[in-house]
Amino acid sequence: MQRAVFQGVRRAVGARQAPLGLRMARPIVWGQKSPMMVRFSSSQAPKPEENEPKKEEETVAENEENAEPLSEEQQQIQELQGKLTQKDKELADMKNHYARAVADFRNLQESTKKEVQKARDFALQKFAKDLLESLDNFSLALNAVKEDTLAANNEVKNLYEGVDMTRNVFEKTLAKHGIEKIDPMGEQFDPNMHEATFEIPQPDKEPGTVFHVQQPGYTLNARVLRPAKVGLVKGE
Secondary structure, rough: OOHHHHHHHHHHHHHHHHHHHHHHOOOOOOOOOOHOOOOOOOOOOOOHHHHHHHHHHHHHHHHHOOOOOOOEEEEEEEHHHHHHHHHHHHHHHHHHHHHHHHHHHHHHHHHHHHHHHHHOOOOHHHHHHHHHHHHHHHHHHHHOOOOOHHHHHHHHHHHHOOOOOOHHHHHHHHHHHHEEEOOOOOOOOOOOOOOEEEEEEEEOOOOEEEEEEOOEEEOOOOOOEEEEEEEEEEEO
C-alpha cells in the first residue's frame, strides 16, 4: 500500500517537472531578433513642434498654480494702483475738457467784445444820416452867396462867415464820433466810395478822374455812410 502511494506521488512530481525540463533544454537562436526590438512607424505620432506651445502653456499654468498667494497688503497695493491709474485717466479727461471750455469761453469773449464794439460804432448810423441833410443845407446856403455880394455888403459877409463857422464846428463834432467827409476832387473813381452821376470828356484830364463833386459823401468808422456823388472825365 505504501509502495503504491509513493509511486503515485512520484509520478505526479515527474509530470510537473517535465515541461520545465523541456523549456530549459530549448536551444537559443542568436541570429534572430527579439520581437520586442522591432520598431513600428506610425503617421499618428505627434510632432515635437506641435507639442511646444502645449508645453509652454502647461509651464505657465504650472507657474500660476505654483505661485504663492498674494498677501493682504500686496492685494491692497494692487487695488490702490488700479484706482490710481483710473484717477489719472479721469484727471487727463478733465484737463482736456477744461482746456476746451477755456478756449470756448475766450472765443465767446472775443466775439462778444467785437459785437459790442460794432454796435457802439454803428449805433449812430441812422442818426448820422439824418444829420447829413443839415450839412447839405449849410453847403447850399453858402454856395448861394456870390462873391460880389460879400464884397459889397458887410452884414451878408458876417452872416456868411457865421454860417461857415457853424458848418465847420458841426463837421468837427461829427468827426469826433467817427463821421468823416469824403471829398474826392481830382481822385480816380472808386465804385465803393463814389457814385457817378454824369461824364464829360476833357482832353487835358485822365479818363475816370473826378472833376466835379455834386454832393460830398461821408463814412462812419471807415464804413461808407453815403457815397459821394461826382462827375467823371469821359474816356474816348
